[in-house]
Amino acid sequence: xxxxxxxxxxxxxxxxxxxxxxxxxxxxxxxxxxxxxxxxxxxxxxxxxxxxxxxxxxxxxxxxxxxxxxxxxxxxxxxxxxxxxxxxxxxxxxxxxxxxxxxxxxxxxxxxxxxxxxxxxxxxxxxxxxxxxxxxxxxxxxxxxxxxxxxxxxxxxxxxxxxxxxxxxxxxxxxxxxxxxxxxxxxxxxxxxxxxxxxxxxxxxxxxxxxxxxxxxxxxxxxxxxxxxxxxxxxxxxxxxxxxxxxxxxxxxxxxxxxxxxxxxxxxxxxxxxxxxxxxxxxxxxxxxxxxxxxxxxxxxxxxxxxxxxxxxxxxxxxxxxxxxxxxxxxxxxxxxxxxxxxxxxxxxxxxxxxxxxxxxxxxxxxxxxxxxxxxxxxxxxxxxxxxxxxxxxxxxxxxxxxxxxxxxxxxxxxxxxxxxxxxxxxxxxxxxxxxxxxxxxxxxxxxxxxxxxxxxxxxxxxxxxxxxxxxxxxxxxxxxxxxxxxxxxxxxxxxxxxxxxxxxxxxxx
Amino acid sequence: xxxxxxxxxxxxxxxxxxxxxxxxxxxxxxxxxxxxxxxxxxxxxxxxxxxxxxxxxxxxxxxxxxxxxxxxxxxxxxxxxxxxxxxxxxxxxxxxxxxxxxxxxxxxxxxxxxxxxxxxxxxxxxxxxxxxxxxxxxxxxxxxxxxxxxxxxxxxxxxxxxxxxxxxxxxxxxxxxxxxxxxxxxxxxxxxxxxxxxxxxxxxxxxxxxxxxxxxxxxxxxxxxxxxxxxxxxxxxxxxxxxxxxxxxxxxxxxxxxxxxxxxxxxxxxxxxxxxxxxxxxxxxxxxxxxxxxxxxxxxxxxxxxxxxxxxxxxxxxxxxxx
Numbered sequence: 127x128x129x130x131x132x133x134x135x136x137x138x139x140x141x142x143x144x145x146x147x148x149x150x151x152x153x154x155x156x157x158x159x160x161x162x163x164x165x166x167x168x169x170x171x172x173x174x175x176x177x178x179x180x181x182x183x184x185x186x187x188x189x190x191x192x193x194x195x196x197x198x199x200x201x202x203x204x205x206x207x208x209x210x211x212x213x214x215x216x217x218x219x220x221x222x223x224x225x226x227x228x229x230x231x232x233x234x235x236x237x238x239x240x241x242x243x244x245x246x247x248x249x250x251x252x253x254x255x256x257x258x259x260x261x262x263x264x265x266x267x268x269x270x271x272x273x274x275x276x277x278x279x280x281x282x283x284x285x286x287x288x289x290x291x292x293x294x295x296x297x298x299x300x301x302x303x304x305x306x307x308x309x310x311x312x313x314x315x316x317x318x319x320x321x322x323x324x325x326x327x328x329x330x331x332x333x334x335x336x337x338x339x340x341x342x343x344x345x346x347x348x349x350x351x352x353x354x355x356x357x358x359x360x361x362x363x364x365x366x367x368x369x370x371x372x373x374x375x376x377x378x379x380x381x382x383x384x385x386x387x388x389x390x391x392x393x394x395x396x397x398x399x400x401x402x403x404x405x406x407x408x409x410x411x412x413x414x415x416x417x418x419x420x421x422x423x424x425x426x427x428x429x430x431x432x433x434x435x436x437x438x439x440x441x442x443x444x445x446x447x448x449x450x451x452x453x454x455x456x457x458x459x460x461x462x463x464x465x466x467x468x469x470x471x472x473x474x475x476x477x478x479x480x481x482x483x484x485x486x487x488x489x490x491x492x493x494x495x496x497x498x499x500x501x502x503x504x505x506x507x508x509x510x511x512x513x514x515x516x517x518x519x520x521x522x523x524x525x526x527x528x529x530x531x532x533x534x535x536x537x538x539x540x541x542x543x544x545x546x547x548x549x550x551x552x553x554x555x556x557x558x559x560x561x562x563x564x565x566x567x568x569x570x571x572x573x574x575x576x577x578x579x580x581x582x583x584x585x586x587x588x589x590x591x592x593x594x595x596x597x598x599x600x601x602x603x604x605x606x607x608x609x610x611x612x613x614x615x616x617x618x619x620x621x622x623x624x625x626x627x628x629x630x631x632x633x634x635x636x
Numbered sequence: 637x638x639x640x641x642x643x644x645x646x647x648x649x650x651x652x653x654x655x656x657x658x659x660x661x662x663x664x665x666x667x668x669x670x671x672x673x674x675x676x677x678x679x680x681x682x683x684x685x686x687x688x689x690x691x692x693x694x695x696x697x698x699x700x701x702x703x704x705x706x707x708x709x710x711x712x713x714x715x716x717x718x719x720x721x722x723x724x725x726x727x728x729x730x731x732x733x734x735x736x737x738x739x740x741x742x743x744x745x746x747x748x749x750x751x752x753x754x755x756x757x758x759x760x761x762x763x764x765x766x767x768x769x770x771x772x773x774x775x776x777x778x779x780x781x782x783x784x785x786x787x788x789x790x791x792x793x794x795x796x797x798x799x800x801x802x803x804x805x806x807x808x809x810x811x812x813x814x815x816x817x818x819x820x821x822x823x824x825x826x827x828x829x830x831x832x833x834x835x836x837x838x839x840x841x842x843x844x845x846x847x848x849x850x851x852x853x854x855x856x857x858x859x860x861x862x863x864x865x866x867x868x869x870x871x872x873x874x875x876x877x878x879x880x881x882x883x884x885x886x887x888x889x890x891x892x893x894x895x896x897x898x899x900x901x902x903x904x905x906x907x908x909x910x911x912x913x914x915x916x917x918x919x920x921x922x923x924x925x926x927x928x929x930x931x932x933x934x935x936x937x938x939x940x941x942x943x944x945x946x947x948x949x950x951x952x953x954x955x956x957x958x959x
Contacts, residue, residue: 178832180831180832180957199834200831200832200833200834201834204834210832212832214828216826216828216829216832216833217826217829218821218822218825218826218829219825219826219949220825221821221822221825225818225822226829228818229818229819229822229829229830229833229835230819230830230833230834230835231833232815232818234815235814235815235816236813236814236815237812237813237814237815237817237818238813240815280833
């Protein structure tokens, strides 16, 4: 066994009454990729934050390269050759790549020499690791994949030998994720040690050498990746058997409930994002829209839910036309039986500063059920919220708790409960399980299938190909704003991948 | 020629009137670029003006006056920092509190120390900053066009005026060419990025506030020791707020800030000049209308003529480490 790059011994950390880490032991060998998996709130990020000096452990010992060290600030960690790529990038959006790279690692009080050094250093890193990025580009104009690359460059520029990545693929498209993995493998080959925190088991299987599983603040197991299975890891994470692919019967498609014809949508810059798209969704079926993020799925969802005005197109909801080019608003669509679970629950789906019960009626707050004269009927709202908490197993089950204090999966359940319990005829869902852990994914998928079996029309947009394949009765693939293909649920990943990459589309055009 | 002289005179008073705005505006630029809203520019200027005039009168020295003005103003800036950085208080509330304390304490202390109804004693020569006459200014004064421009506009101001305008390129240089500037801009946009880079967010923001305090101190000293020969209660008269407006108008950039402050100074100068004199077409306009004009234009400019002004993204939000 190679020498250990990092050893954590008996780490404990509490936040008030919450014990985020309990007696954690972890050993990561030099020159390997080590995965840490666990559900949201299992304590993975806390553990890594302790290693990076963001928090101090209450007790325990950290050894780097065999020597006991004390890491009190991020500076200590950087000095020890530990670099971290955070889940939410720690970049200054209106700075250039160069400025971000030198921030905190400047040579002296003036910037001139630092910039010159960083420029040549970035050039070297680009040659060595294939980490290409324009040093003068402004961060906010770069796609997320490249922004992440800047984060990696930042760590390498500071001389990182040990690289921690916290949920690195959460914001990436499958192609970008693949590219990231190639980079990580290359870094490993050059002798760097990599710790990968994720809750996506596929990634663990694809790239790591060893894997540790955390549950409720404790380290429950460490395995050699080759000798374990996705099933075993999922079971260790959740503490019970998990169905990774939902079981569902044949769909019994009924009448068309949502019909979209020649829909065209432009974004705020005036670029056509949805280009003449047509499809139908019938009652009793789930239609999945697959595609690499940024190919118009978001704008399609926004247009159908009335958030963004379409340029042209005919849309029929339950057989009656709706005007999405200006007149329809989300409230009217809700009244007519279209419920929408938005892609971005933090900004569109929820008001995080509100209590759970308030969010559980948001948008339906002027419904008679929740009103007593001109006032909100607090008793009715609370009863309703408690009912939803029970049905959807939302934890913690306290309707007075601030929504920001729920985990990602539970927040998503709050949105789903709100929209599904309105008994809509048509349900459109964007990224149903983004940032949601394994146990909750299973629950959400079962609920969506149940909606279908009740004869509702369900439209699902997701960048997770597995999710689309496991849920959908029909799969539409979007590329560059167009629907470039329709496949059945038995389509292979490769086949869909080619469509998503626009390969067939381009061939057809030529 | 009369018209020309009139224009030179208006421009000359434009410079004089825009100096306190410019100093306060640059002061605000330092703190807001670092992510701390500072509505207390007004108060800090006021205590600076009072402290400067008091110390100058007591110690018979303009320099001691200036030093005291800066010191007291920095002390108030640190109070703002203690409330809003260390204790993560609401920055607007803290700023307003500073304005109230400044307005009240200057009058009370002024009355207690000097018994002149809140004024400080009139400053004698040597206790004020005098105008500096540039070489050759008197000689070419009578040369047409160039003469008045050199003698009136460029020469003949106090050292603080030149300091204020020198601060514009200096601030630009600090912001965009130094490590401190890079970090300051970063902490105003994304303090978490600064924290994870191993830099102290709090210390960085305190330093930015110290810069703010120095500049508001000089601005206050200018009011009571150059523009006026002593402190008069509430002599800042909303200049701190106009400076904030100019800062937004300037989109938080130093050179823009200079032009914005010159514009506001010009409106002020024009209003003074046009008081009582009939305007073509409109005829005689009430004095009050002319006095209100700069403020009315401020509102109009801010409401619609500057396009999108994006403030530093972390502005006004206390930094808390996320779990």
